[in-house]
Amino acid sequence: MAETNVTTRPGSEVTAQAQRVPTAVPRVDIIEDQTGITLWADLPGVSRDALEIKVEGDTLTIEGNVSLPVSEGMEPIYAEVRAPRYARSFTLSRDLDTAGIQAKLNQGVLELRIPKHQQAQPKRITVQAG
Amino acid sequence: MYAFAPGMDPAKLEVTLEQGVLTIAGERSSPIPENDQVTVYANERFAGKFRRTISLSEDLDPDKVEATYRDGVLRLRIARKAHLQPRRIEIK
Numbered sequence: 001m002a003e004t005n006v007t008t009r010p011g012s013e014v015t016a017q018a019q020r021v022p023t024a025v026p027r028v029d030i031i032e033d034q035t036g037i038t039l040w041a042d043l044p045g046v047s048r049d050a051l052e053i054k055v056e057g058d059t060l061t062i063e064g065n066v067s068l069p070v071s072e073g074m075e076p077i078y079a080e081v082r083a084p085r086y087a088r089s090f091t092l093s094r095d096l097d098t099a100g101i102q103a104k105l106n107q108g109v110l111e112l113r114i115p116k117h118q119q120a121q122p123k124r125i126t127v128q129a130g
Numbered sequence: 131m132y133a134f135a136p137g138m139d140p141a142k143l144e145v146t147l148e149q150g151v152l153t154i155a156g157e158r159s160s161p162i163p164e165n166d167q168v169t170v171y172a173n174e175r176f177a178g179k180f181r182r183t184i185s186l187s188e189d190l191d192p193d194k195v196e197a198t199y200r201d202g203v204l205r206l207r208i209a210r211k212a213h214l215q216p217r218r219i220e221i222k
Binding site for chain 2: 068
């Protein structure tokens with residue numbers, strides 16, 4: 001495939017709002033098949049309410065806030081993960097139909113399905129016997 | 131204690147506590163199909179077996195571990211052994 005349908009953007013292009021709090025870049029898997037793109041992102045600690053998926057022009061942005069049910073009076077004695085927020089942006093090609101995006105969040109993993117426009121999907125032409 | 135382990139089946143997360151050593155183990159498979167019908171643009175997420183051991187205090191009670199898994203985060207609450215907890219002494 002000569003043309004790339006999804007490209008990840010450097011962190012600097014994440015919205016200004018996201019930069020105010022320490023923000024981690026979630027790890028993703030992205031594949032393309034004949035009918036569209038599937039993207040999986042690891043967002044542990046993000047509930048459905050704390051997740052925001054935005055499409056503006058050709059930019060897809062995933063943002064999520066981490067909320068851990070911390071008991072009162074509890075203090076961390078050791079913490080490896082300090083960023084309370086995830087954010088990452090992607091550039092989508094025009095071939096993708098952003099109106100048809102489907103999102104599922106299951107145990108901290110976001111699955112996004114972005115179909116291709118009908119005209120961008122390969123068509124099988126039936127050859128009729130003459 | 132919180133451990134980030136997104137996308138797991140809670141039944142396949144293995145948590146053990148033995149003599150103050152806590153072990154969290156499991157396996158996560160990749161969702162990427164192994165065929166040439168797809169183009170892979172990114173393959174950053176962890177796939178495979180993982181295991182992590184952490185030395186905790188020996189006064190923890192292995193029978194009193196409360197584990198919950200929500201939004202891909204494993205939360206463990208481990209109580210101290212009862213006889214090591216501060217006790218109020220009744221004055222007669």
